[in-house]
Amino acid sequence: MIMLIFALFLATIITRIMPAFLVGGLNFPQWLITLLNYIPYAALGVLIFPGLLSAVETPVQGILGGLFAMILALFRVPLFFIVSGAIVFVYFLI
Amino acid sequence: MNIYRKSLMDGLTIGLGYLPVAMAFGITAKPLLTGLETFLMSFMVFGGASQFLALQMLSASSSAAAIIIAVFVLNSRHFVMSFKINYDLQQEALWKKLLISAYVTDESFALSAGIGEDRKNFRNYLIIFITAYIFWVAFSVVGYMAGEIMSEEWVAASGIALYALFIALLVPAIRTHYKYLLVAVLGMILHFVFTAMEFIPSGIAIILAMVLAAMFGLVLEKRGDKV
DSSP, rough: OOOHHHHHHHHHHHHHHHHHHOOSOOOOOOOHHHHHHHHHHHHHHHHHHHGGSSSSSHHHHHHHHHHHHHHHTTTTTHHHHHHHHHHHHHHOOO | OHHHHHHHHHHHHHHHHHHHHHHHHHHHHHHOOOOOHHHHIIIOOOOOOHHHHHHHHTTTTTTTTHHHHHHHHTTTTTHHHHHHHHHTTTOOOOHHHHOOOOOHHHHHHHHHHHGGGGGOOOHHHHHHHHHHHHHHHHHHHHHHHHHSSOOOHHHHHGHHHHHHHHHHHHHHHHHOOHHHHHHHHHHHHHHHHHHTTTTSSSHHHHHHHHHHHHHHHHHHHHHHHOO
């Protein structure tokens, strides 16, 4: 098991650190920089859905929990309270 | 507020988002791993989705090779994220970039992408990433030890934590410009479609959806330039 964990460590660290060697002071074309700037928002979308559907017991509870978090975020509630608020909200849904 | 304190608060925010997920990991690991192995898994692998996948495959008695390949593919999305972070840290020494890169996660990446230019440097990234990391490791162990104390409903409800964090990170960006909403929604749709196509491994589906949606953002930008 320890060997497997070590192999998993290698499997996850390689993709993480590889870019550090690639991005060594070289100049990137403008389109690539623009693309990179969009990556976080694309990533957030991808991470939210469809995972949200299986986040809690039923898809509906997941979506309601997500909507609740969104409403809190729209009211500029601090991050920590959005996260804990959503947990409490879903707890009462279940 | 002092900028380092601000980074510490950001790290705490991610850490608190991790807390329930890390505890859920510890609880799930209990029948499969020893306490030391649970600790090592969080300490060395440091990836929620990857660790849960490994547990799932262990309980289905998959082969070690299959687990390693699946985790590699699933985690390869961090290549794209780390690329962006290394671009922001271009001026830093290689060892500093390597150290930060090793701690890239979905959450720390998403948060650090939104911070001000004045904080896009080694020290602030280190504070944010390491604080989050400590929470992840510590609460995996706490979950392992104290799993039975938490009621099943709380464990289930805490599944929403990371999604609430992602949504909370996305909303401020959407407020600045609707184009970010378009890119995010396209990412969701593409990921949903790719997930439905069962021949695409889930790790590949994530990367494809992420890069294609970002390319759509690039197209939006280009069209905006001409008008």
